[in-house]
Amino acid sequence: MFKKNAIGKTITTIIMTLISVVYISPIFIVLMNSFKLKTSISASPFVLPGAESYVGLENYMRGITFGDYPFYKSVMYSIFITVFSTLAILLFTSMTAWYITRVDNKICRGIYYFCVFSMIVPFQMVMYTLSKTADTLNLSNPVGIIVVYLGFGAGLAVFMFCGFVKSIPLEIEEAANIDGCGPIRTFFGIVLPIMKPTLISVCILETMWIWNDYLLPYLVLDIKNYRTIPIHIQYLNGSYGQSDIGAIMALIVLSIIPIVVFYFTCQKHIIKGIMAGAVKG
Amino acid sequence: MNKRQLKFYFPIFVLPTFAAFCIGFIYPFLHGVYLSFCKFKTTSDATWVGIQNYIDAFQDPSFLHAFAFTAVFTVVSVVLINVLAFTVAHVLTGGIKGANAFRTVFFMPNLIGGVILGYIWQLIFNGILQNWSTNIKLNSTFGFWGLIILLCWQQIGYMMIIYISGLNSIPESLYEAAKVDGATKWQTLRKVTLPMMMPSITICTFLSLTNSFKLFDQNLALTAGEPGLQVGGETIYQTEMLALNIYNTFYQNANTRGVGQAKAVVFFLLVAVIGLAQLYFTRKREVQQ
Numbered sequence: 001m002f003k004k005n006a007i008g009k010t011i012t013t014i015i016m017t018l019i020s021v022v023y024i025s026p027i028f029i030v031l032m033n034s035f036k037l038k039t040s041i042s043a044s045p046f047v048l049p050g051a052e053s054y055v056g057l058e059n060y061m062r063g064i065t066f067g068d069y070p071f072y073k074s075v076m077y078s079i080f081i082t083v084f085s086t087l088a089i090l091l092f093t094s095m096t097a098w099y100i101t102r103v104d105n106k107i108c109r110g111i112y113y114f115c116v117f118s119m120i121v122p123f124q125m126v127m128y129t130l131s132k133t134a135d136t137l138n139l140s141n142p143v144g145i146i147v148v149y150l151g152f153g154a155g156l157a158v159f160m161f162c163g164f165v166k167s168i169p170l171e172i173e174e175a176a177n178i179d180g181c182g183p184i185r186t187f188f189g190i191v192l193p194i195m196k197p198t199l200i201s202v203c204i205l206e207t208m209w210i211w212n213d214y215l216l217p218y219l220v221l222d223i224k225n226y227r228t229i230p231i232h233i234q235y236l237n238g239s240y241g242q243s244d245i246g247a248i249m250a251l252i253v254l255s256i257i258p259i260v261v262f263y264f265t266c267q268k269h270i271i272k273g274i275m276a277g278a279v280k281g
Numbered sequence: 282m283n284k285r286q287l288k289f290y291f292p293i294f295v296l297p298t299f300a301a302f303c304i305g306f307i308y309p310f311l312h313g314v315y316l317s318f319c320k321f322k323t324t325s326d327a328t329w330v331g332i333q334n335y336i337d338a339f340q341d342p343s344f345l346h347a348f349a350f351t352a353v354f355t356v357v358s359v360v361l362i363n364v365l366a367f368t369v370a371h372v373l374t375g376g377i378k379g380a381n382a383f384r385t386v387f388f389m390p391n392l393i394g395g396v397i398l399g400y401i402w403q404l405i406f407n408g409i410l411q412n413w414s415t416n417i418k419l420n421s422t423f424g425f426w427g428l429i430i431l432l433c434w435q436q437i438g439y440m441m442i443i444y445i446s447g448l449n450s451i452p453e454s455l456y457e458a459a460k461v462d463g464a465t466k467w468q469t470l471r472k473v474t475l476p477m478m479m480p481s482i483t484i485c486t487f488l489s490l491t492n493s494f495k496l497f498d499q500n501l502a503l504t505a506g507e508p509g510l511q512v513g514g515e516t517i518y519q520t521e522m523l524a525l526n527i528y529n530t531f532y533q534n535a536n537t538r539g540v541g542q543a544k545a546v547v548f549f550l551l552v553a554v555i556g557l558a559q560l561y562f563t564r565k566r567e568v569q570q
Contacts, residue, residue, distance in 0.1 A: 013377050020386040026401050026434070027389070033404065045408035092298040099294035103287055111299060118306045120556055122495045124527045125549040128542065129309035129316065132324045137304065151305015154298050183290045212394025214498045215528075230396040234502065237400060249404070252397055259392045267385065270392075274439060275446045 399502020447481030
C-alpha cells in the first residue's frame, strides 16, 4: 500500500513537472525569439536561434529607440504612476476607512456603500465621461492621473481597510485618547502600524492593477507626451504598418523583467495579498 | 477614540479620498447615465433623445453578436478555469514534492498585463497556424479558442491560490471521519471536500465570471475582434467581445457615442445582475462551518 502510494506520487510529480514546463514555455519562447533575426521570428518561432538567425542584443537596441517615442520614457512614467498612485491610495483610503468606520454616521455609511457599489461597475461605463472630466480638470498628465487612480481605485481599498478596522479593538484607541493623543497621532502612531497586513495586501493588488492597466491611462493621459509600457507595446504593434516583431519581442522581455523581479522578491506577500483580496467576494 | 472629537477631522481624513472618488467615479458614472439618453459628439453638445440610444443599441447586430460571443466565451472559460484550477490545487495539496515550485510557476502568468499577454500568444498561435497558412485573425474558431487558452493560462494560477488556501483550511478530522466510515476517494471528494470548498468556489466563480465577461485588453491585443464578416452591408467582427464592441462604438465613429454610452449602461447592468445572481446561487450552497 505504502509503496504504491509512493510510486503514484512520483508519477504525479513527473506529470506536474511536464505540465509546468509547457506552462512556462510561452515566456521562454518570447525570450528566445528576442535574440533572433526579424525574419526568422515569423518564419520559425519555435526554433532556437542558430548561427544565422542569432543577432545578439540588436533587437533590444532597436526596440528601445524604435518609433517616435523612446521606451525609457514609458518605463519611467509606468514606474512613477504605479508607485505614487499606489502610495496615494494606501495613505488616503486607509485614513478614510478608519474615519468612516469609527464615526459611522449616515454620510459615512453612504460613502461606504458607494465604494462597494463602484467595485462592480465596469470601466467601460465611465471611460468616456471620466476621460473628459480628467481633461477638463487638467489631469491628463502623470501627476493628475494619480487623482484618477485614487478615485477609481478607492472602492476596493476602502472596502478592504474597513473590513480590517472593524476587527481592531476600540480599547487601544481609547487608551491612546486618554493618554492625550489626538486623532492624527492615534491614526499614524497606533492604527496604521496595526493595519500593516492589509496595507501590504492592498498595495499588491493595486500595484498589479495599475502597472498592467492599459485602457485607463490610454484614455486619460495625453498620449503624445506620456505613455506607459502597455500603451507603448500596443502602439508599436498597431500604428507602424509593418510592425517590427524583433523589437516587440525585445520590449516584451524588458517589460516582463520588472514583474518577475517583483514576483520573486515578494512572492509571499503577493500570495497572501491575493487570499486577502479574495475574501472580499 | 472620541467620536465627537474625530468628527471635526473630516476634511483631513475623508475629503481627499472623497474628492478623488467624485472625480474618478461618482461624477463620471452619473454623467454617463445621463449621456446614455442623449445624442452627443462631445460632452458639451448633448441633446436629449430619450431611450432612442437603447433602441439603437439593441438593434445593432454587432452588439448582439458580441453579447452572444461573450456569453459563450464566459461559460466555457469559467468552467475550464475553475475545473483546471481546482484540479491543480487538489494535486498540489496532496503532499507531492516541490509543490511550492509548481505553485510559483502556475501563478507567474497572472502578473503579466493583458496587452502583453495578447502579443505573447499571438506569436505562438501564429507560429503554429502558419503551417496551415492561416493565422489567428483569419478564423473566428481559432480566435475563440485562442482567447480561451490565453485566459486560462492567465487565470488558473490566481484561482489555484484561492483553492489551495481553501483546501488547507479543511480540518483533517473530517477526512479521518470519512475514512473511518469507509468512504472511497471519490465519495470523500464529493461529500466532504466540495461542500467545504463552497466559499472558495463562490469567490473563484465570481471572479472568473466577471473577469471573462469584462475582458478587454486580451481581446484587443490578440484578435482585435478580427475577422470581420460582411452581413447585410455591415461588418460584424466575429471575435469582438462586449467591452471591445462598446469601445469601438465610442471611438471609431463619433456619431454613435450616445449608443456607445447606452451599451455601456446595459453592460454594467448585465455585469451587476450576473455577478449578484451568481453570488446568490452559490452562497445558498455554502455549508455552515
